[in-house]
Amino acid sequence: MGKLNWGISMLLAVSLVGLAGCSEQTSTREKELEERVAELEKQIAAYEKEEKEREQEEAEKKKEEEEQKPITVEIVHPETKEVIKTFTPLELGYGTKDSEFEKEIKTWAKEIARGTEQEEGYDQRMIPDRIGKDGQVIKGNPRVILEETELLERVVEASEKGGTVELPLYKTESGYKPEDVPTLGEAVVATYTTYYNTNVAGRSKNIELSAEAINNVILGTGDIFSFNTTVGPSDKAHGYQEAEEAVNGKLVMGVGGGICQTSSTLYNAIDKLGVKYVEHHNHSVNVGYVPKGRDATVSYGGVDFRFENTTGVPLLVKATTKNGSLTVEIRTSKAYKKQLKN
Incomplete structure (x- = not known):
């Protein structure tokens, strides 16, 4: 439409120039000019009508498509x-x-x-x-x-x-500061030791592997510790061997038997501090390495031993085995020991 308006303007300008040089032909040329302008105006009107109809059709089509399209x-x-x-x-x-x-x-x-x-x-x-x-x-x-x-x-x-x-x-993320790490092992705030028969090779190996898995673990403030997640699968692929384990009130042979002694030793150590238990289960039979009711049974993919560090300070777990003894220590820095909540 802009081009048509421009065309009319140009036509008028040219015609006016022509009229200025030939006064005797003014009436005839004015009439011709008016006829041309009238024709162009008709074309513009037709064009505008077509444009308006086309825009209206597109708007209706778009609206129809939107109405038909389901909301997702x-x-x-x-x-x-x-x-x-x-x-x-x-x-x-x-x-x-x-x-x-x-x-x-x-x-x-x-x-x-x-x-x-x-x-x-x-x-x-x-x-x-x-x-x-x-x-x-x-x-x-x-x-x-x-x-x-x-x-x-x-x-x-x-x-x-x-x-x-x-x-x-x-x-x-874990609730500790990187600068805390060098001092977290300074002070022992809780410890517990259990004993096992080193002549039972499979069970001894399983205890040693699971103890190594939780050794030097950092427990930041507010962290939730999961024994199963931390230790991982206790299967042959990870070096675990067959040994006696409690299943449905009976002692049977199974790969990974003995790791519950590690979880139970950890439980008795951490229980001396102000932690909150998320998940804790006892065995279906009495075990000899801790007093009755002081055990914590675990099974990867099943029952777990979980607790939240609500002591207010970051902790370090130390787990060591030596000559048939398993010791779990809970440590922190000397500065944090004074802030520890029991």
Whole structure:
């Protein structure tokens, strides 16, 4: 349309120049000019009408497409932005069967958080940092929690208009400062020793391996320690051997038998401090290496021994074996010992 207006302006300018030089032909040329301008105005009007109709058609088409397109909610990973799941709220009952819709989302949130038999969940227990033989820190993994309730709330909120929802993943690093590491072994604040028969090779080996696995582990303030996660699988692939273990009230042979003595020794040491127990189970039979009721049974992939360091200070676990004795010491720096909560 801009070109047509420009064309009219040019036509008028040229015509006016011509009129200035030939006054005797003014009436005839003015009439011709008016006819040309009238024709151009008709063309402009037709063009404007076509443009308006076309724009209206496009707007109606766009509106129709938007109305037909279903509202969706995409769940994405907060770091990779990968689409984890796509929901169509209306198909799941949003707006008509809200209770069923929320139940569906809640079930899905629980599955991806805690995992299923087929897939691992987003929730991850902390693998604590530890001090290596060279005195350097060997990094573990932070604790990761997917907040299921928050995820449900975000999905419900986005379901009205659709959109993108990020998984509410929260990572918790170990609660200690790097500068604390050199002094964490200064003061022993709790200790416990149990004994085993070194002539029983398989059991002795299993105790030694599991003790080595928890040795020099750093427990920051607020850290949740998991024996199973820290020690890992007690299978042949990791060097564990067959030995007696308690199963359903009976002593049977099994790979990894004996590691419960390590978890029980750790329990009796850490129990002298102000920690909070997250998970603790007793054996189905009495064991001879600790008093009755003072044991802590574990089984990788099953029952676990877990506690939270609520002492207010970072701690260091020392576990050593020598001549049939297993000793677990809990240490901290001399400065922190004064702040320790019992």
